[in-house]
Amino acid sequence: MSGDVPTVVPVAVPGGRDYTVVVEAGSIDRVGSHAREAAPDVRRWAIVGDDTVSGLYADRVRASFEAAGLPASVFAFPAGEANKNRAVWAELTDRLLADGLGRDGGVVGLGGGVSGDLAGFVAATYMRGVPVLQVPTSVVAMVDSAVGGKTGVDAPAGKNLVGAFHPPVRVVVDPTTIATLPVAERIQGLAEAVKHGAIVDAEYARAIERDAEKLRVGALEPTTRMVVRSIQVKAEVVSADERETGLRETLNFGHTIGHALEAASGFAVPHGSAVALGMVLESRLGEVLGWTTEGTARELAGILERVGLPVAPAHPPDVERILEFVRADKKVRGGRPRIVFLRTLGRVDSHDGGWARAVEEEALRALLIAA
Amino acid sequence: MSGDVPTVVPVAVPGGRDYTVVVEAGSIDRVGSHAREAAPDVRRWAIVGDDTVSGLYADRVRASFEAAGLPASVFAFPAGEANKNRAVWAELTDRLLADGLGRDGGVVGLGGGVSGDLAGFVAATYMRGVPVLQVPTSVVAMVDSAVGGKTGVDAPAGKNLVGAFHPPVRVVVDPTTIATLPVAERIQGLAEAVKHGAIVDAEYARAIERDAEKLRVGALEPTTRMVVRSIQVKAEVVSADERETGLRETLNFGHTIGHALEAASGFAVPHGSAVALGMVLESRLGEVLGWTTEGTARELAGILERVGLPVAPAHPPDVERILEFVRADKKVRGGRPRIVFLRTLGRVDSHDGGWARAVEEEALRALLIAA
Numbered sequence: 169m170s171g172d173v174p175t176v177v178p179v180a181v182p183g184g185r186d187y188t189v190v191v192e193a194g195s196i197d198r199v200g201s202h203a204r205e206a207a208p209d210v211r212r213w214a215i216v217g218d219d220t221v222s223g224l225y226a227d228r229v230r231a232s233f234e235a236a237g238l239p240a241s242v243f244a245f246p247a248g249e250a251n252k253n254r255a256v257w258a259e260l261t262d263r264l265l266a267d268g269l270g271r272d273g274g275v276v277g278l279g280g281g282v283s284g285d286l287a288g289f290v291a292a293t294y295m296r297g298v299p300v301l302q303v304p305t306s307v308v309a310m311v312d313s314a315v316g317g318k319t320g321v322d323a324p325a326g327k328n329l330v331g332a333f334h335p336p337v338r339v340v341v342d343p344t345t346i347a348t349l350p351v352a353e354r355i356q357g358l359a360e361a362v363k364h365g366a367i368v369d370a371e372y373a374r375a376i377e378r379d380a381e382k383l384r385v386g387a388l389e390p391t392t393r394m395v396v397r398s399i400q401v402k403a404e405v406v407s408a409d410e411r412e413t414g415l416r417e418t419l420n421f422g423h424t425i426g427h428a429l430e431a432a433s434g435f436a437v438p439h440g441s442a443v444a445l446g447m448v449l450e451s452r453l454g455e456v457l458g459w460t461t462e463g464t465a466r467e468l469a470g471i472l473e474r475v476g477l478p479v480a481p482a483h484p485p486d487v488e489r490i491l492e493f494v495r496a497d498k499k500v501r502g503g504r505p506r507i508v509f510l511r512t513l514g515r516v517d518s519h520d521g522g523w524a525r526a527v528e529e530e531a532l533r534a535l536l537i538a539a
Numbered sequence: 540m541s542g543d544v545p546t547v548v549p550v551a552v553p554g555g556r557d558y559t560v561v562v563e564a565g566s567i568d569r570v571g572s573h574a575r576e577a578a579p580d581v582r583r584w585a586i587v588g589d590d591t592v593s594g595l596y597a598d599r600v601r602a603s604f605e606a607a608g609l610p611a612s613v614f615a616f617p618a619g620e621a622n623k624n625r626a627v628w629a630e631l632t633d634r635l636l637a638d639g640l641g642r643d644g645g646v647v648g649l650g651g652g653v654s655g656d657l658a659g660f661v662a663a664t665y666m667r668g669v670p671v672l673q674v675p676t677s678v679v680a681m682v683d684s685a686v687g688g689k690t691g692v693d694a695p696a697g698k699n700l701v702g703a704f705h706p707p708v709r710v711v712v713d714p715t716t717i718a719t720l721p722v723a724e725r726i727q728g729l730a731e732a733v734k735h736g737a738i739v740d741a742e743y744a745r746a747i748e749r750d751a752e753k754l755r756v757g758a759l760e761p762t763t764r765m766v767v768r769s770i771q772v773k774a775e776v777v778s779a780d781e782r783e784t785g786l787r788e789t790l791n792f793g794h795t796i797g798h799a800l801e802a803a804s805g806f807a808v809p810h811g812s813a814v815a816l817g818m819v820l821e822s823r824l825g826e827v828l829g830w831t832t833e834g835t836a837r838e839l840a841g842i843l844e845r846v847g848l849p850v851a852p853a854h855p856p857d858v859e860r861i862l863e864f865v866r867a868d869k870k871v872r873g874g875r876p877r878i879v880f881l882r883t884l885g886r887v888d889s890h891d892g893g894w895a896r897a898v899e900e901e902a903l904r905a906l907l908i909a910a
Contacts, residue, residue, distance in 0.1 A: 183554035254629050258701075265696040265867070293664070296691060296702045320667060325636040330629075331667045332703055496636070 175396050179315060180407035181335045189315055189339040189399050193388065196342040199229045199276065199303055200236030206338035207299045210274035213240040214264050216287035217278035218247035221305050224348060229278055229303065240276070241267060245286070249435055252282045252321050254330060260290050274299040274337075280306035280353075281313040281439075285331070288319030292334035302336040305345040307357020307391075308440065311364065311398035314339045316406040316416075326431055326496045343395050347386040354386055355476040356440030359422075361394055362471055363447060364401040367418045370514025372397050373471055380474040417523040418516045421508040422447030424524075425532075428493035432486055444477035453535045454509035459525065461512040468513060480539070487536040491529060505532060546767050550686060551778035552706045560686055560710040560770050564759065567713040570600045570647065570674055571607030577709035578670045581645035584611040585635050587658035588649035589618035592676050595719060600649055600674065611647070612638060616657070620806055623653045623692050625701060631661050645670040645708075651677035651724075652684040652810075656702070659690030663705035673707040676716040678728020678762075679811065682735065682769035685710045687777040687787075697802055697867045714766050718757040725757055726847040727811030730793075732765055733842055734818060735772040738789045741885025743768050744842055751845040788894040789887045792879040793818030795895075796903075799864035803857055815848035824906045825880035830896065832883040839884060851910070858907040862900060876903060 174192035181187065190202065203213060215222075215229055222244040233240035243263055245256050264273070277287030277300055284302050291300035304314035320331015346354060358376065365373025375397075376383065379390040402419070409415040426446025430437050437445075448469050454460025469479040494505045506524035511517045519525050545563035552558065561573065574584060586593075586600055593615040604611035614634055616627050635644070648658030648671055655673050662671035675685035691702015717725060729747065736744025746768075747754065750761040773790070780786040797817025801808050808816075819840050825831025840850040865876045875897035882888045890896050 254625070258625050261701060262694060262696065265694060265700060268866070293691075293701050293703055295700055296689060296704055318667060320664075323633060323636060325633065329636060329666055330632060330664050332664055333667055495639075 177396070177399050177403045178407075179335070179403045181317065185335050187336055187338050189341060189403065191341040191343060191392065191396050191399065193344050193392070194342060195340050196225055196303065196305075196345060197228055197232050199301070199340050200232035200234070200238055200240070202338055202340045203233065203274065203276070203301050204236045204238060206301060207274055209272065210299055211238075211272045212269060213238060213274045213276055213301075214267070214269050215240055215242045215276040215278055216260060216290060217242070217244060217283045218251070218280070219244040220247040221279035221283060225278060225305060225345065229276065247282070249282055249322070249439075252286050254321055254323070257286060257289055257293075257321050260286070261294060264290070264294060269294075271295045271298065274301065276300070277302045277314070277336075278305065279309070280304070281309045284309050284314050285319055285328070286321060288334050288336070289321055289331055292319050292332040297334065299337045300334060302339045304339065304341060306349060307346055307354050307395075308360055309357075310341050310343070310346075310395050311357060312360040312402065314341070315399055315402045326493060327427055329496075341395060341399070343388060343392045346391050346395075347388070349386065351384060355384060356438050358383060358475045359440035359443040359447075359472070359477055361398045362468075362475065362477075363419070363422055363443065364398045365471075366447060366468060366510060366513055367421050367508075367516050368401055368405075368514060369397075370512075372401070373468075373513060377471040377474045380476070384476060415523065418508055420524065421510065421516065422450055424494060424497060424505055424507045425449045425490075427497060428490045429481070429485065431493040432490045441478050444472045444479060445481060448472065448479045449535060449539060450507055451510055453507070453527070453531065456535065457509075457527070457531065459509045459511070464510055464512055468510075485536055485539055487533060490536055491533060494529075494532065505529065548767070548770050548774045549778075550706070550774045552688065556706050558707055558709050560712060560774065562712040562714060562763065562767050562770065564715050564763070565713060566711050567596055567674065567676075567716060568599055568603050570672070570711050571603035571605070571609055571611070573709055573711050574604065574645065574647070574672050575607045575609060577672060578645055580643065581670055582609075582643045583640060584609060584645050584647055584672075585638070585640050586611055586613045586647040586649055587631060587661060588613070588615060588654045589622070589651070590615040591618040592650035592654060596649060596676060596716065600647065618653070620653055620693070620810075623657050625692055625694070628657060628660055628692050631657070632665060635661065635665060640665070642666045642669065645672065647671070648673045648685070648707075649676065650680070651675070652680045655680050655685050656690055656699070657692060659705050659707070660692055660702055663690050663703040668705065670708045671705060673710045675710065675712060677720055678717055678725050678766075679731055680728075681712050681714070681717075681766050682728060683731040683773065685712070686770055686773045697864060698798055712766060712770070714759060714763040717762050717766075718759070720757065722755060726755060727809050729754060729846045730811035730814040730818075730843070730848055732769045733839075733846065733848075734790070734793055734814065735769045736842075737818060737839060737881060737884055738792050738879075738887050739772055739776075739885060740768075741883075743772070744839075744884060748842040748845045751847070755847060786894065789879055791895065792881065792887065793821055795865060795868060795876055795878045796820045796861075798868060799861045800852070800856065802864040803861045812849050815843045815850060816852060819843065819850045820906060820910060821878055822881055824878070824898070824902065827906065828880075828898070828902065830880045830882070835881055835883055839881075856907055856910055858904060861907055862904060865900075865903065876900065
């Protein structure tokens with residue numbers, strides 16, 4: 169599977185809003201023609217991306233729109249998760265309005281997860297919704313956030329608490345852009361890829377372990393293979409369940425604890441590291457509670473370490489503060505936190521018609537104190 | 540059709556999110572049981588309404604939830620269209636988050652159009668969407684804004700420019716609440732009812748003219764009859780087209796000019812008055828351009844006058860400022876404003892596969908200068 173042949177992954181969405189994810193080396197220079205094909209009624213596009221990514225790619229993306237005969241303007245915002253908030257969303261919206269983008273406009277989300285979530289939420293709420301085309305340029309955005317229709321921003325009370333489902337009209341993935349990322353950011357993105365292996369495909373998780381060094385430097389062939397496999401996993405899960413009432417819940421593996429760790433650190437712990445720690449801790453909890461096969465946490469930790477991700481907290485965690493964020497989590501129902509547990513590497517079992525299990529806060533507290 | 544027998548109007552929404560509008564005198568005291576029936580998975584409700592309406596009805600609505608065995612809290616915000624903005628939306632969201640409302644929560648929109656739009660947008664964007672149940676208490680909210688799934692807030696650039704489609708799980712209409720409205724507000728709401736007659740049912744428009752005095756005081760029987768007929772019209776149009784790509788466009792009759800007049804006045808001209816003026820001016824323009832039967836504007840003006848609505852601007856309009864807002868309107872496509880024209884009272888013809896026609900700004904300018 170080389171970067172030269174486009175791979176097209178279909179994603180099903182209820183209500184006839186199916187779309188495709190196209191993975192192709194060099195596609196960053198063909199975004200305009202993808203946009204014309206995927207959303208022929210859109211007359212004008214707003215390219216929304218953080219200033220770092222925009223500096224690298226916005227001109228090329230805009231040129232691709234020019235080549236396709238479509239007007240497009242660039243709207244950059246300051247990079248960083250701290251800017252994924254309602255104030256920046258409102259400001260971007262007002263800039264698009266001031267620029268005269270009408271209901272026949274569309275939005276391109278260019279960049280990492282923050283750009284995609286923010287651009288997607290601008291599109292979801294712009295005049296009650298205009299099309300969004302996602303152009304993820306980071307590993308985590310490609311393998312995770314650009315597929316599935318989740319958009320949104322953070323609130324002081326926690327991450328992603330404000331948002332909307334707004335499926336893209338297309339996702340255009342150019343794996344060559346991964347090579348321009350700082351190595352640390354590439355490693356962060358691998359956490360979600362390992363998660364995909366962990367929940368449905370042990371062989372894929374082990375392939376990531378084998379390719380770890382090449383993936384860390386962004387070598388095109390293994391990177392493309394990984395991106396395609398992760399998108400396939402995510403697309404299958406999301407297609408089975410666009411509304412997170414069922415199978416999609418399995419994608420939250422590692423995230424109940426992970427999100428809380430991240431938030432409790434004031435976002436000093438980056439997302440990938442937090443999810444890596446979350447996966448290991450949730451697996452350890454699953455083993456303690458008898459729901460996860462013994463040794464799963466250790467096997468998972470081995471893979472994550474090879475990739476370059478942390479498997480134990482750097483400092484003793486502030487347990488009560490973490491529990492506060494667990495309580496504020498979207499996944500809490502009826503007061504008890506819900507966690508997705510592996511049965512074993514590559515497999516999650518359903519439980520009571522769902523995929524997560526409610527746990528007593530006490531069990532979680534004991535685990536965190538021991539971490 | 541007395542207020543004692545509930546009238547149930549079904550509304551179709553793509554993606555299996557159909558809902559019903561229940562019109563029944565006294566239903567304000569049965570909102571809780573409606574909520575339980577329409578959204579059985581919701582464990583806790585947030586009642587969102589402006590402080591005026593909350594003062595009148597929030598206790599009764601909360602009591603109905605208690606009677607249904609469902610926890611519910613009241614979140615009031617300061618009344619007035621000026622508060623239908625992103626700041627109040629963000630504050631309400633943060634208050635719900637601080638109160639611990641989870642993804643298994645739901646929102647009740649209690650009050651007029653502002654409450655419904657704002658509560659609906661809070662629900663649409665709360666943890667990527669929780670159910671909303673609408674309890675409209677004003678004429679305009681009952682006959683217009685509560686049905687159809689439009690939610691949103693105003694931006695400095697114009698009304699309703701930020702928002703989302705988020706169909707309610709049910710709309711509970713108690714026509715007795717209309718009697719508690721100030722007379723001026725009741726009259727404002729009648730503009731949308733006249734519009735429903737104007738676009739699809741001339742006989743209904745004439746019935747409003749005949750019942751005008753009783754409707755102005757909120758007499759239960761004619762008010763209920765009107766509310767039911769308007770909801771039927773709106774439900775039929777919306778069911779035929781949830782996404783405003785087709786038939787729904789006819790509901791914009793009077794609104795291209797109306798919205799611009801309202802915005803250009805800094806919202807000093809209330810919505811109903813603006814729509815009344817908009818309908819008359821758009822009909823006059825239609826007559827000038829040969830698309831509307833001669834005499835239609837005059838007939839419509841006669842009905843609106845009987846109801847108590849203005850049919851000519853109180854002051855010479857600031858034409859260029861109005862045109863600026865027309866240009867910013869969501870209905871502008873490809874630079875030319877689009878307007879829905881009556882063929883005659885009770886009928887809109889389709890044109891080129893749509894229901895609105897693009898007009899030259901010059902024609903609109905000439906009309907406004909003469910107004």
